[in-house]
Amino acid sequence: MIGFVSRSLKRAALGVAGLILLIAVFRAWDVQSGPPLGPWHEFVPPELSVAQMDAADWPAWIGAEEVAFAAIRAAVTDRLPPGDRVPANRWFAGSPVNPGRLAHDWNRSFILEPDGPPVGAAVFLHGLTDAPYSLRHLAEAYRARGFLAIGMRMPGHGTVPGGLTEAVWEDWMAATRLAVRTARARVPAGPLHLVGYSNGGALALKHALDATEDSRLPRADRVVLVSPMVGVTAFARFAGLAGLPAFLPRFAKAAWLDILPEFNPFKFNSFPVNAARQTHRLTAALQAQLEALSRAGRLGALPPVLTFQSVVDATVSTPAILSRLYALLPENGSEVVLFDLNRSLKFGPLFTQGADAALSRILPAAPRRFAVTVVGNDGDGLAAVARRTPAGATIEQAQPLDLDWPRTVYSLSHVALPFPAWDGLYGGDPDPADAMGVALGAVAVRGERGVLVLDANHFARITWNPFFPYLLERLRGGMP
Template identity: 25%
Template structure:
């Protein structure tokens, strides 16, 4: 496990250490049809250096620290990172401790270790750029909010499907300390699944979910005393099956910066009095897409793994008449499979794995960075 802070470890050496750790810890490198090196590449931190950067006082003007989500890896923000690179913005993607290796590595992790990784990422990027933007997906967005509440040097934060409140009732369970202690000692897993995805854990442990919820509580306490002064960009799905989009809207409504923006994906046409909120429709009958899922937001349609023609198992049937794609959780998918087999419904349900509106979102994010 990479320990933080790593003193003055150069970012290139940090990448090397993480790659070595991933190669040592993973036991599935020969399981998939892709090359071992590709799996290590996907799960490792990376640096994307622009060919035509903008300079200011001897430094690159813009830098983005990419923070992935829970059970994910840096690959989840690679598509956006490439877009930033082509627009003159340097990107550093870090690996949150416990990720990219095996699900068991999250059993004893603490959210404090994620914060230490965040601070290391900021420190190394500050050496290269004038303005730092935090780009967080899901739990990465939670960490971005945490930092922005305390660090006035952050130029702005971009939050994709921000995990500000989980739909599952974990927060209620946290009030029952004896139950939580029993869960940690006796019941380590919410579910333990076959690891069929080389870029995201399928097995869900209780501990990281509890750690995330504890971090959310810390943020609520900080927000009572401090405010975010930098501009904020949010992109989220109204029908998100994992996190509360209502909480994201509530959070946004409390922010006052005139350059704040919220991109709301929805299967319904919501009208908002706030001109900073833009609603984008998700219903696409031709592609059998009803709404956007939590995991779909950061991935482009051309993504090699989760895109239209991606190699991930559940990305292979995008245009068959058998499926409707959207924001469906595992229980909903299993239920509709049963109903389909009984002839009660005409289509099965599957989680949408990419964002059909990715280019629009990415261009909005680039404008948000370079115009602030």
């Protein structure tokens, strides 16, 4: 019997090894047909270590950030070969999307000061491959209400995509601690809010959990999550296998899941394998900590959590937000705001099987320990309504929003929620005074193949939130 088990285990191990080898061979073959790596993929700018960030203050962080950007100018921008000096390359000094040519470089960390003495402080944590740009509108809303707003650039972001080939999630947590420490030092009294978008949502939530276990960390009074990365797709767990051939210099491109033109001034289009791996490591650590604190009965110390999330999301798991976060929260004033599908008759027959039932599948039956608001259609028309069910209740309260679904929009997306229609880069009706060199949200993908630098499907995903005014209204509701 022992020999049989041993042989079975050996066969299983050989099978796994063979599968891994097959994946590596396929990846090695596949990457050879893709576009070449550019200098921005290969250069890794200098960043502070975890220990250095934990010992740093804000001026030290800004100084180190300047060193990183200066290194990019010297190693990439000033040395671009002629073939890469094109308008669609953000690191070309003459490109209209070069951040240095814009009114403000939102790739960098920022502090927004209120007009008078701060009534509180808020820290803003952006998403993966992203930059502080993505939360500037929410930061400005806080600043306008008297808060000091700190937008933190995560290590490996804002510079060149090559930085994400070596960054780890522990770097991002150290940067989060630095930002929160700075916020509390600048504003010793008053509420402290953490606002996280996508991967930044996981960082904000984990800091709040860490603070319940470590009295040296400043505790937040409120956590706001926008499309938070509480759970990711199963692929992220095994993404490291896709990068195995990159151990051989000839197959360096295998370290990248996507190698794309870089025309966005404030977000990387190329995506390294390591970035997917770090999201899995971060969410696994977050979920383990949530479950451990829940079993120990210690989640009662967590501040209220307000989450904004699209019912359908191709980047993060919407069900995980409800089953792995909200299902564990005590009744502490937390709420989730879900943006439903556009259920007007125009789109109904075009939804894939099961898509129109996504909301009913993921939402547990009332009463619940947390409040739920669903933003959707008011009947079969395009008018929007917010239906809210308070914690512990079974009856929903309907609030007409005086907002309509755009006729051409069937759902929101992961990337859309923190951007208003007037955003200069992502908005569907960009403000000319907010010019960003390109208006990605207003691109009308109608024309012939082969004209755009990327496939037209890349531009089909909505990048702005038609219900952004409602999001701001709910955000302000938690401010003094």
